[in-house]
Amino acid sequence: MSNFDLESWLRTRRAEIDALLAARIAVVPTDADPGRLVEAMRYSLLAPGKRLRPLLVLAAAEALGREPDEPLRLAAAAVEMVHCYSLIHDDLPAMDDDDLRRGQPTSHKVFGEAIAILAGDALLTLAFEWLAEAGAGALAATGDPLVAQRHLRAVAALAKGAGMSGMVRGQARDLGEPQPESLQAVEGLAAEKTGALFRAALEVGAVLAGAGPAQEEALVRFGKHYGVAFQHVDDLADEDHVTTQTEARQRLHVLTQTALDALSLFDRHAEPLRALARRLVDG
Amino acid sequence: MSNFDLESWLRTRRAEIDALLAARIAVVPTDADPGRLVEAMRYSLLAPGKRLRPLLVLAAAEALGREPDEPLRLAAAAVEMVHCYSLIHDDLPAMDDDDLRRGQPTSHKVFGEAIAILAGDALLTLAFEWLAEAGAGALAATGDPLVAQRHLRAVAALAKGAGMSGMVRGQARDLGEPQPESLQAVEGLAAEKTGALFRAALEVGAVLAGAGPAQEEALVRFGKHYGVAFQHVDDLADEDHVTTQTEARQRLHVLTQTALDALSLFDRHAEPLRALARRLVDG
Numbered sequence: 001m002s003n004f005d006l007e008s009w010l011r012t013r014r015a016e017i018d019a020l021l022a023a024r025i026a027v028v029p030t031d032a033d034p035g036r037l038v039e040a041m042r043y044s045l046l047a048p049g050k051r052l053r054p055l056l057v058l059a060a061a062e063a064l065g066r067e068p069d070e071p072l073r074l075a076a077a078a079v080e081m082v083h084c085y086s087l088i089h090d091d092l093p094a095m096d097d098d099d100l101r102r103g104q105p106t107s108h109k110v111f112g113e114a115i116a117i118l119a120g121d122a123l124l125t126l127a128f129e130w131l132a133e134a135g136a137g138a139l140a141a142t143g144d145p146l147v148a149q150r151h152l153r154a155v156a157a158l159a160k161g162a163g164m165s166g167m168v169r170g171q172a173r174d175l176g177e178p179q180p181e182s183l184q185a186v187e188g189l190a191a192e193k194t195g196a197l198f199r200a201a202l203e204v205g206a207v208l209a210g211a212g213p214a215q216e217e218a219l220v221r222f223g224k225h226y227g228v229a230f231q232h233v234d235d236l237a238d239e240d241h242v243t244t245q246t247e248a249r250q251r252l253h254v255l256t257q258t259a260l261d262a263l264s265l266f267d268r269h270a271e272p273l274r275a276l277a278r279r280l281v282d283g
Numbered sequence: 284m285s286n287f288d289l290e291s292w293l294r295t296r297r298a299e300i301d302a303l304l305a306a307r308i309a310v311v312p313t314d315a316d317p318g319r320l321v322e323a324m325r326y327s328l329l330a331p332g333k334r335l336r337p338l339l340v341l342a343a344a345e346a347l348g349r350e351p352d353e354p355l356r357l358a359a360a361a362v363e364m365v366h367c368y369s370l371i372h373d374d375l376p377a378m379d380d381d382d383l384r385r386g387q388p389t390s391h392k393v394f395g396e397a398i399a400i401l402a403g404d405a406l407l408t409l410a411f412e413w414l415a416e417a418g419a420g421a422l423a424a425t426g427d428p429l430v431a432q433r434h435l436r437a438v439a440a441l442a443k444g445a446g447m448s449g450m451v452r453g454q455a456r457d458l459g460e461p462q463p464e465s466l467q468a469v470e471g472l473a474a475e476k477t478g479a480l481f482r483a484a485l486e487v488g489a490v491l492a493g494a495g496p497a498q499e500e501a502l503v504r505f506g507k508h509y510g511v512a513f514q515h516v517d518d519l520a521d522e523d524h525v526t527t528q529t530e531a532r533q534r535l536h537v538l539t540q541t542a543l544d545a546l547s548l549f550d551r552h553a554e555p556l557r558a559l560a561r562r563l564v565d566g
Contacts, residue, residue, distance in 0.1 A: 034452060034455045034456030034458075034459050034460060035455035035456065035458050035459030035460075036459070037447060037451065037452060037455040038447060041447065085404075089400055089401075089404060092397075092400065094395070094396035094397045094400060095397050095400065112377070113377035114375075114377045114378050114458050115455060115458070115459075117372055117375065117377060117378065117400065118372075118451050118454055118455050118458075120404075121368075121372060121403075121404075121407065121446075121451050122446050122447040122451045122452075124404065124407060124408065125407065125442050125445050125446035125447070125451065126442065126446050126447060128411045128438055128441075128442045129438075129439055129442035129443055129446060131438070132435050132436070132438040132439035132442065133439060135435045136435065136436070136439070139432065145428030145429070145431070145432065146428070148428070148431035148432040148435050149422065149428065149431040151431075151435055152415050152418045152419065152431050152434055152435055152438075153415070153419070155411055155412075155414070155415040155435075155438055156412055156415035156416060156419070158411075159408050159409065159411045159412035159415065160412055162408050163404075163405050163408035163409050163412060164320060164321060164324065164405040164408070164409060168320065168401050168404050168405045168408065169317060169320060169405075171401055172317045172318035172320040172398060172401050173317030173318065175317075175318050175397050175398070175401075176317050176318030176319070176398075177317060177318075
């Protein structure tokens with residue numbers, strides 16, 4: 001058994017991410033904030049959240065021995081912004097039409113639909129600005145031209161996970177098709193709608209920490225299985241799982257073990273990732 | 284007088300951009316296209332358009348002697364995708380609520396609001412994926428590590444122009460404030476809502492072609508004035524200009540001349556940019 005203290009790790013890292021988000025999107029006086037756009041961005045982004053995706057970026061980098069610095073945290077925060085934008089747009093009346101998110105009224109309920117759409121657009125756009133800024137910062141700190149190339153690959157990984165072949169495709173599928181019934185269909189949808197951004201988080205962390213091909217492949221494989229397992233946990237908590245609870249619990253165990261197996265080539269530095277995966281099962 | 288043939292230049296370059304867009308977002312059979320997401324992306328992106336923003340990317344690069352190759356065209360197309368996403372979201376019922384765009388029904392009229400929102404999201408996301416891909420392609424072609432850094436700067440420039448300090452801010456302001464009345468207020472809004480993406484187009488072209496600081500500054504200055512002049516032309520054509528027509532025409536001439544003045548340090552390679560600016564006045 002490992003004596004790695006996940007709760008302490010989560011607390012520290014989450015506080016760093018939260019501090020960065022709050023500081024980087026500064027409060028703007030209302031009269032200098034047309035339509036309360038920035039206020040709407042802050043409202044959704046700074047709502048209490050688990051910050052799971054940026055934590056996975058940091059944990060993937062840590063598996064390769066890379067401690068978080070400012071550019072890496074900025075890249076991690078970029079992944080959280082993509083997640084946050086997707087929640088705002090998902091909650092819109094034309095989409096899931098939700099009134100509550102994380103225990104508070106949804107963005108369009110507070111700021112109106114137009115600003116909710118624009119706040120989502122702005123967060124998505126800012127994510128890529130921050131990834132580029134992280135690259136410029138890391139390049140200035142290291143002078144290593146490889147750093148720019150890595151950040152460019154991170155841009156590609158995040159865009160791919162978030163876009164028409166990943167998360168957005170999953171959202172479109174979720175709207176357009178009847179509720180999936182088979183376990184395979186449930187997991188296929190989860191792999192796109194939720195899993196693609198988890199995979200991207202692992203890939204961003206891996207790429208920025210300079211993973212070799214085998215390491216990168218292993219971390220992405222972890223992310224792929226972790227993402228679908230996470231969706232099972234989410235569905236089980238909501239009790240809206242269309243497959244049987246027993247079947248979903250079994251799959252959760254299998255997927256978590258497969259995710260853990262993907263980490264066999266890493267040493268103790270991968271403990272945060274391992275502990276995050278174990279927690280899916282232990283609750 | 285220059286004997287540069289703008290119409291021929293536009294025809295050639297526009298055909299290349301159109302071909303790239305059509306080929307890169309390939310037709311997907313409906314049963315493999317959940318919610319008709321890709322069909323919606325193609326519908327808006329391939330509607331006949333002037334392709335002004337990608338042409339400005341290419342013209343800026345050409346001012347520095349850089350002929351368009353596949354990675355540069357891909358980066359130029361990325362700027363067009365950002366423009367296209369903004370039109371789809373701008374037309375939504377919660378925003379401008381428009382039924383027609385470029386002579387055809389708007390995206391939400393054809394595909395529904397949810398898919399229109401997601402198609403916009405996907406185009407914005409894909410723009411950054413393409414910029415990253417352009418960087419990878421250019422890096423493979425040249426082996427020059429500086430190339431990755433330039434593309435990372437292009438990501439930052441496009442995100443900045445498109446986002447919360449640029450285009451999206453302008454859209455939020457357009458929604459939240461009364462119609463501007465003074466010339467200064469009209470131009471202030473135009474600088475954000477329209478101008479910021481024009482500036483970004485020039486900056487992307489300049490950065491990718493390896494502009495020095497003075498060259499980059501000059502090209503961005505051109506874009507800034509060109510963008511506001513363009514908005515005057517647009518408003519004059521719509522006859523919805525709140526300032527007097529005479530005043531707007533005068534400003535159009537001044538802004539165009541200021542844009543042309545910014546190009547004084549460039550040789551004949553800047554003829555496409557100069558001709559594009561002159562055309563604003565000559566119609």
